[in-house]
Amino acid sequence: MEWLAAVADLVVPRTCPGCGTSSASWCAACAGELLGELVAFGGVRPVAPSPSPPGFPPCFAAGAYAGRLACVIRAHKDGDRADAAGLLAALLRPVLDAAVAQLVATGAEDPLVVPAPSRGSSVRHRGRDPLGDVVRRAAAGRWPVLGCLAMRRGVRDQAGLDARARAANLAGAVVMRPSARGLVSGRPVVLVDDVVTTGATLSGSTEALRGAGASVVVAVVLSARRRRNADEAPLSPRGVVG
């Protein structure tokens, strides 16, 4: 019912989620800045947390988790700004394309695109699937999108946990939906998340995908968050994909 959401956007007074100014949706300045984020970040970049958790996959980011991009990701995920999906998908798309191109260059065929799991309670609370919506728009029917990963019950929200607590919280926490096992076996997978911080979600998801027989897993994220703790090295780009 995309048309319905589009009509609702037109009739409901809104503010721009990037800067808070009165606007039907995005103000031109924020839209321009977000789409320029990829350029500002230096192109599609491989990133990795330091230290990387065991099994952390090769990972490409569209931007840094800061400024307007961070505001928009939060507004889309935790607020009511479903209208941000199109813009975030436009940002994700070149990163997704680069990851698929890397897979294809290594001879992998029939890639699957898999959104990282959210806690079930978060999804139910929101009544929608924010990440899945962005991923489906970015894939645009070119590759199948399979929401095959779930968080085991009892997993806490990761926000506010440090690296060690996140790793403990997520140990064995990502599970494959039984009905999807046969669909993943033997396939290359592009795993997608909105933010990478400690890498715990992506490494746990990779473990689950590998366990279901995925032939290779690479990850793409909308944004990479720098560590706040002084004793942890920042999440650093390793170089530009050439």
Ligand SMILES: [Zn+2]
């Ligand atoms: Zn704005």
